[in-house]
Amino acid sequence: MSNTELVLGFIFKESNYYCDDCLSEKLDIxxxxxxxxxxxxxxxxxxxxxxxxxxxxxxxxxxxxxxxxEGK
Structure with missing residues (x-):
C-alpha cells in the first residue's frame, strides 16, 4: 500500500481532523x-x-x- 493510500485511508476511517505532524507520527511516515x-x-x-x-x-x-x- 502506498503512503498516499495510507493517508487517505486513515483520514477516511478516522473521520477526524489531523495535522501533518500527527499524521506523520500515527502512520510512521x-x-x-x-x-x-x-x-x-x-x-x-x-x-x-x-x-x-x-x-x-x-x-x-x-x-x-x-x-x-460525497457530493461536495
Whole structure:
C-alpha cells in the first residue's frame, strides 16, 4: 500500500481532523514533509480539504486534513 493510500485511508476511517505532524507520527511516515506533499496532492485532486482548525490528536490550532463528503 502506498503512503498516499495510507493517508487517505486513515483520514477516511478516522473521520477526524489531523495535522501533518500527527499524521506523520500515527502512520510512521518520515519525513513529515512527505505528508505535506501527499496531502497537498490529495487536496488538488479534490479528495480532501485542508483548513485551519484544532487537530483531533494534538489539539493545536493548525492546518488539518479533512476527508470531503460525497457530493461536495
Amino acid at each position: 518520515k519525513p513529515r514533509q512527505q505528508i505535506n506533499q501527499i496531502c497537498n496532492k490529495l487536496k488538488s485532486q479534490g479528495s480532501i480539504n485542508r483548513e485551519k482548525k484544532d487537530c483531533s490528536s494534538c489539539k493545536k490550532d493548525k492546518l488539518v486534513n479533512i476527508i470531503l463528503a
